Amino acid sequence: AQPVAEWLVHGYDNAGTRFSPLKEITTDNVKDMGLVWSYNLESTRGVEATPIVANGVMYVSAPWSVVHAIDVRTGERVWTYDPAVPRSYAKNACCDVVNRGVAVHDGLVYVGSLDGRLIAIDAKTGTKTWEQDTITDRSRPYTITGAPRVIKNKVIIGNSGAEYGVRGYITAYDAKTGKQAWRWFVVPGDPSKPFEDESMAKAAKTWDPAGKYWEAGGGGTVWNSMVFDPELNLMYIGTGNASPWAHRRRSPGGGDNLYVASIVALDPDTGKYVWHYQETPADNWDYTSTQDLILADLKIDGKVRKVVMHAPKNGFFFVIDRTDGSFISAKNFVPVNWASGYDKNGRPIELPEARSPDQPFDAIPGPFGGHNWHSMSFSPQTGLAYFPAQNIPLVLAEDKKWAYNKAQPGQAMAGIGWNLAMEVNPRPPTSTPFGRLIAWDPVNQKEVWRKEHVSPWNGGTLVTAGKVVFQGTADARLIAFDASNGRELWSSPMGTGVLAAPISYEVDGRQYISVAVGWGGVYGQTQRASERNTPGTVYTFALGGKAPMPAFTEFQRKRLVSGVKYNSDHVAEGTGLYVMNCAFCHGVPGVDKGGILPNLGYSAPEVIANLDRFVFNGPYVPRGMPDFTGKLSMEEVQKIKAFILSTADAIRPPK
Ligand SMILES: O=C(O)c1cc(C(=O)O)c2c(n1)C(=O)C(=O)c1cc(C(=O)O)[nH]c1-2
Numbered sequence: 001a002q003p004v005a006e007w008l009v010h011g012y013d014n015a016g017t018r019f020s021p022l023k024e025i026t027t028d029n030v031k032d033m034g035l036v037w038s039y040n041l042e043s044t045r046g047v048e049a050t051p052i053v054a055n056g057v058m059y060v061s062a063p064w065s066v067v068h069a070i071d072v073r074t075g076e077r078v079w080t081y082d083p084a085v086p087r088s089y090a091k092n093a094c095c096d097v098v099n100r101g102v103a104v105h106d107g108l109v110y111v112g113s114l115d116g117r118l119i120a121i122d123a124k125t126g127t128k129t130w131e132q133d134t135i136t137d138r139s140r141p142y143t144i145t146g147a148p149r150v151i152k153n154k155v156i157i158g159n160s161g162a163e164y165g166v167r168g169y170i171t172a173y174d175a176k177t178g179k180q181a182w183r184w185f186v187v188p189g190d191p192s193k194p195f196e197d198e199s200m201a202k203a204a205k206t207w208d209p210a211g212k213y214w215e216a217g218g219g220g221t222v223w224n225s226m227v228f229d230p231e232l233n234l235m236y237i238g239t240g241n242a243s244p245w246a247h248r249r250r251s252p253g254g255g256d257n258l259y260v261a262s263i264v265a266l267d268p269d270t271g272k273y274v275w276h277y278q279e280t281p282a283d284n285w286d287y288t289s290t291q292d293l294i295l296a297d298l299k300i301d302g303k304v305r306k307v308v309m310h311a312p313k314n315g316f317f318f319v320i321d322r323t324d325g326s327f328i329s330a331k332n333f334v335p336v337n338w339a340s341g342y343d344k345n346g347r348p349i350e351l352p353e354a355r356s357p358d359q360p361f362d363a364i365p366g367p368f369g370g371h372n373w374h375s376m377s378f379s380p381q382t383g384l385a386y387f388p389a390q391n392i393p394l395v396l397a398e399d400k401k402w403a404y405n406k407a408q409p410g411q412a413m414a415g416i417g418w419n420l421a422m423e424v425n426p427r428p429p430t431s432t433p434f435g436r437l438i439a440w441d442p443v444n445q446k447e448v449w450r451k452e453h454v455s456p457w458n459g460g461t462l463v464t465a466g467k468v469v470f471q472g473t474a475d476a477r478l479i480a481f482d483a484s485n486g487r488e489l490w491s492s493p494m495g496t497g498v499l500a501a502p503i504s505y506e507v508d509g510r511q512y513i514s515v516a517v518g519w520g521g522v523y524g525q526t527q528r529a530s531e532r533n534t535p536g537t538v539y540t541f542a543l544g545g546k547a548p549m550p551a552f553t554e555f556q557r558k559r560l561v562s563g564v565k566y567n568s569d570h571v572a573e574g575t576g577l578y579v580m581n582c583a584f585c586h587g588v589p590g591v592d593k594g595g596i597l598p599n600l601g602y603s604a605p606e607v608i609a610n611l612d613r614f615v616f617n618g619p620y621v622p623r624g625m626p627d628f629t630g631k632l633s634m635e636e637v638q639k640i641k642a643f644i645l646s647t648a649d650a651i652r653p654p655k
């Protein structure tokens with residue numbers, strides 16, 4: 001049993017509940033909470049880390065996988081460790097240069113670096129003890145954004161890259177020495193070569209080799225969730241979407257494509273596959289199952305069941321038997337238009353229009369998910385799970401011209417190295433965006449309360465024995481809710497939009513709430529819901545805290561670009577080129593407000609006039625922008641310019 005006082009593991013405990021048993025802060029007195037200290041993470045990109053607090057020190061990772069050690073009594077820096085990720089590597093990260101946190105075990109702090117290394121740092125001194133390259137194939141754009149976990153003296157890490165085309169796997173290393181203990185691949189490799197294990201031979205039967213799925217890697221990356229049941233001696237992971245997204249392109253003859261979009265149970269000693277439950281068979285919509293898993297024992301139909309709970313991107317809340325992976329129940333927690341429900345065997349009942357070869361589909365939830373990685377919590381007191389639900393509209397249509405890794409004219413997303421085999425937004429979406437906090441009863445599979453927020457992309461949650469739920473929001477607040485009914489009890493402004501989950505811990509008999517804040521992640525690259533743009537900061541609160549808030553920085557909106565000549569005949573073609581090559585980082589010119597990356601509608605006229613100088617081996621390549629040399633022609637850049645300029649003209653208020 002861990003001391004209740006600290007926050008030693010990513011999800012608070014092995015079960016990943018994010019339920020703190022501390023109860024000095026209650027629904028009655030939370031209104032008296034104030035700031036105790038704040039700490040500058042010196043960053044401008046998404047902060048997604050759950051801090052770890054061990055022996056009075058907070059270990060938290062910032063963008064670019066930089067680790068900060070902070071004295072929780074004073075908020076002062078103990079040390080920082082920068083793994084010196086080459087900034088040019090950012091082009092390989094689909095969703096910002098984020099890091100979801102460190103693991104701490106036996107005097108060492110573990111971080112996965114964006115460029116794929118696992119590093120052990122001395123917790124006292126902040127110096128490196130060992131480092132391992134976790135990447136099996138350096139010719140592919142693998143990244144790491146997830147937090148490592150330590151299970152039975154092994155430190156375990158997965159990776160990312162399924163939008164680009166990689167083969168997902170996880171690896172365990174001896175926590176002390178860094179020596180590799182085991183590795184489990186999520187999807188099969190080239191079937192003409194020997195399979196790594198039996199589970200891969202079994203999985204290969206669910207892929208059609210005519211799709212040469214191994215060329216694009218197959219996907220199934222493990223980039224977020226990992227929990228552990230010591231009694232059953234099983235660890236559980238959630239696996240990501242397939243590479244490429246379009247099922248017909250990677251597996252033309254059909255097949256479920258194991259083990260993508262699944263919950264998988266592994267033996268933590270050997271890495272051997274034990275069971276799986278696939279939440280989205282034959283995924284076609286980027287429905288990753290990497291969202292936080294939570295283990296609990298729930299009384300269902302009069303019987304206590306050992307379950308794993310999950311609210312993945314696909315919009316259904318799952319309750320699965322964690323002893324053997326058998327299906328208990330699934331119910332949609334947001335509106336869903338790809339499936340009408342799940343049958344008693346746990347298979348989705350798909351709606352036919354969801355996989356049309358010819359028609360664009362405005363999937364609900366869209367590829368950003370009905371729930372993304374933002375952490376879920378579960379209170380055994382209320383029996384409720386708390387998580388941010390959302391919809392972010394995006395229309396997809398199968399890309400018939402797709403071929404792996406070939407930047408050919410008209411091939412969607414090839415210029416940025418993505419292999420989706422999908423065209424994005426071939427027509428404008430009609431579904432409605434929303435973001436809300438949901439309190440969900442997993443036994444009865446129903447929503448108990450909700451709180452609507454002003455925007456999607458809100459922060460993860462913490463729930464405490466004081467019956468308070470804490471959540472940060474996209475519009476830059478930290479809010480306390482009554483866990484039973486969702487009543488808002490307290491809130492504080494934050495320096496910018498919040499993504500990560502708060503934590504709670506006790507030092508010298510006092511309960512603290514901390515949250516690491518920095519807007520970004522995939523949605524935050526292009527959009528924002530707050531006018532604040534303060535650098536990444538850790539805020540720490542307690543009852544009676546009286547420290548002043550640090551000064552907040554305002555987001556500086558520039559002027560809509562104007563005064564550059566363009567040919568309006570180019571706009572139509574420029575629109576498609578812009579969406580395929582620019583939109584994922586820079587958003588819709590002038591319409592999206594600009595997230596953490598510049599919105600090109602607000603560029604200086606000189607930048608747009610000379611756009612080719614930025615696009616072809618430009619000044620931002622060393623900072624992570626892709627180089628479009630050989631992927632776009634000079635004429636195509638002229639067309640992209642016309643789209644940016646005409647959009648700015650279209651939304652400019654009349655004089
Ligand atoms: O398939 C992958 O390997 C992968 C990786 C990541 C990541 O590492 O951040 C994300 C996603 N997919 C993804 O689909 C997604 O929606 C997403 C959001 C975020 C984020 O940090 O905001 N990361 C990722």
Ligand SMILES: [Ca+2]
Pocket residue numbers: 162163240241286288
């Ligand atoms: Ca993905």
